Amino acid sequence: MTTGVLTEAWNEAPRVRLLADRPVAPGGRYVLCWLQQALRARDNPVVDAAVRLGNALGLPVLVYHGVREDYPYASDRLHRFILGASVDLAAGCRERGLSCVQHVDRAERREKGLVYRLAAEAAAVVLEDQPTFVARWQAERVAARAEVAVFAVNAACLVPPALIGDDVRGRSGFLRRHEPERAAWSTWNDERSDVAPYTGDVPFEPDPLEEFDLDDLVAGLDIDHSLPVSAMHPPGRVAASARLARLVTEVLPAYAASRNDATRSEGASGLSPYLHFGVLGPREIMAAVNAAPAGGQHKRKFADELLGWREWFHHQARQLAAPERYDRVADWAHRTLADHAVDPRPEMETLTAMLVGETSDETWNACQRQFLIDGWMHNNLRMYWAKRIIAMTASPEAAWATACYLNDRLSLDGRDPSTYGNIAAMFAGSPSDRERPVYGRVATRGDGSTRKREGGDAWLAAAASRPAPLLAIEELPVDPYLTGQPTV
Ligand SMILES: Cc1cc2nc3c(=O)[nH]c(=O)nc-3n(C[C@H](O)[C@H](O)[C@H](O)COP(=O)(O)OP(=O)(O)OC[C@H]3O[C@@H](n4cnc5c(N)ncnc54)[C@H](O)[C@@H]3O)c2cc1C
Incomplete structure (x- = not known):
């Protein structure tokens, strides 16, 4: 069975959940890879899963990222950050030989049910497994309504959450299972597409965001303009990489001692916005931390925060029907x-x-x-x-x-x-x-x-x-x- 390439015969299989157990559509034109929050082209298991399935089916992957005006708290701050990440996502997809189409919903380009319409032409849908808020609601809706197989893939955690098991309750029990797994999940290979990029039709006119003035675009949307973009956290991959470099050179050498000092601007990494929107993943960050010339106590403290605390909360959220309640x-x-x-x-x-x-x-x-x-x-x-x-x-x-x-x-x-x-x-x-x-x-x-x-x-x-x-x-x-x- 072709879909077994994701759920059985793949070293990343523990990241994959079959969200809608339906057959692969025989006439599908592509494998749809729908990203909501894991906005990076490389080190991204969702993209890798789509490529792997596409190769098995002899189909190209179509990566889709769209932003609506009506998600809760849509503002200049969130929209601009997301769109900056999306530009780099599309460029990175092109470098990987993958097509990426984007859509920004707005009065003059209103599109209804785009994911469903894209899914209608797909052999299968690969989306991300996010346990909270909009990303979870939307993924569950798409899985319920799409007529093809839907796979959810975890891109947020270094250790696939499914490996921890549902019987773990306290953080110490979680760490006992999580810590021994870390080394095995710290490296990755971006899957190579064997199929030429998709150049066929899509059921809407895509927005090539790299050609847009994103500030102008955001200014014209019906969203909250009273919340400005953050100067501290500029959008995009370049800014995220600069923060990661700063972690290695300025923050990590004293992290264990200075992390709790709110008065020091270089005490903490400031990486959480880039992690939340998946501009950087934990594997890439940990690779930089492990290679840094900082002392072991600082690296251990950082790993405890990024892996021991962050992934513990992911584990908790996965086990709850509504983690925000x-x-x-x-x-x-x-x-x-x-x-x-x-x-x-x-x-x-x-x-x-x-x-x-x-x-x-x-x-x-x-x-x-x-x-x-x-x-x-x-x-x-x-x-x-x-x-x-x-x-x-x-x-x-x-x-x-x-x-x-x-x-x-x-x-x-x-x-x-x-x-x-x-x-x-x-x-x-x-x-x-x-x-x-x-x-x-x-x-x-x-x-x-x-x-x-x-x-x-x-x-x-x-x-x-x-x-x-x-x-x-x-x-x-x-x-x-x-x-x-x-x-x-
Ligand atoms: C009341 C409260 C609300 C919080 N809300 C959020 C939130 O909305 N989003 C969010 O990402 N974090 C949240 N945190 C956790 C933590 O405060 C932030 O992750 C951290 O301050 C981000 O700054 P940093 O990237 O410089 O962290 P660093 O100290 O540099 O840590 C590196 C990374 O480790 C992770 N991390 C660090 N501390 C924690 C923690 N306590 N729990 C989980 N992960 C952690 C983050 O991903 C962080 O980017 C909250 C903490 C508290 C007490």
Whole structure:
């Protein structure tokens, strides 16, 4: 059976899930490779799987990447980042001898159901296995409606998540399975296409994005223009590679000691936006880290973050029906927060004050302004930021929805397994011995780890007064975070 080349006779087979068990269409013109988030042409198991299947069927691969105006939180910031990645994706596909067509949905080029229309001409569909938010909803819908075999391939993790097994619960059990696998999954070969690139028709007029002025294109779309692009995280492969080079030369040599210091701009890698949108994958990053001239303790610490924590949250998300929903928070934390839901909340803030980073808490404002301006926040600040939201909102449910909403709307790396996994950890973690108002036995967190550093007070004051974009919100979107209802 031809499709066995993906699910049996391939060293990457553990990355592949048969999402729709239908036959390969005999008259298919290509293998459709639909990318949503793994926006890179090389070191990409989704593309490799499509090429491998195409070779077995004697068919070319057609890579498709499209962006709609109506995904949740569509903004200049997210759109520009995605489109920059898409330009490099298409160029990289061409270098690999693969056709890549792109579409940016807009008033003058409205297209309905493009993935289905492309799938109707395909022998099979290969898409990415993403466990959260839009990418998951859309993949599940396409798998339900397409009339051909649909394969989902994991490109986000170094170790294929299926190898860990569904019986693992705690992080230490996860690490016991994950660590011994890492070496075997650290190298890769880009599959070579034996078939000439697809040059036939497609059911729409593609947008060759490299010929567009992307800033102009984004400015003309019906999306949120109040959230500007991030100067700290420019879009595209060149910027991502520069960040990776900076990790090796400036960050890694002191990573274990400086990673927790939010006041140091070179303390952490800043790679999470590029990882979230798949501009870089964990294998390429780890290859650079392993070859770096830094000390072993720094490399081990970095691997613990990138592999030990990031892939742990991917593992958790895969096991949950809706990883973004409040009911994922540990039962004991749910109960203790519910017991204190009626407590007086003297530190309540309005949603608008929180959104624009103008609450009465200077440290919180400093955190929020990183999200607002940089589209990213330092890990140490994120912990304080999330914990404080519990006291600033009317109920535990409102706190959860607010934290997820702010993270998802503003941060380039939001809407990710690490988003909801980390927020859930801040809403639970180890229970405190002390019962406090509002928090119950959920541990609180002060700002000492930043404020008590030399120059910490001045750094926080400056960070809290950085000029930030003035955003607006009418109503907190609660559906995805409380009921798990898709909003697109
Ligand atoms: C409340 C809260 C919300 C968070 N939301 C997100 C989010 O939306 N998206 C996101 O990618 N990360 C999130 N994190 C995890 C972490 O804060 C960021 O990944 C990290 O700050 C990104 O910066 P960096 O790339 O410089 O990290 P570095 O310190 O350079 O780490 C390298 C990479 O390791 C991974 N990593 C590091 N820390 C963690 C962690 N705690 N959990 C999972 N992976 C980690 C990231 O992929 C990161 O890019 C959140 C953490 C908290 C406490």
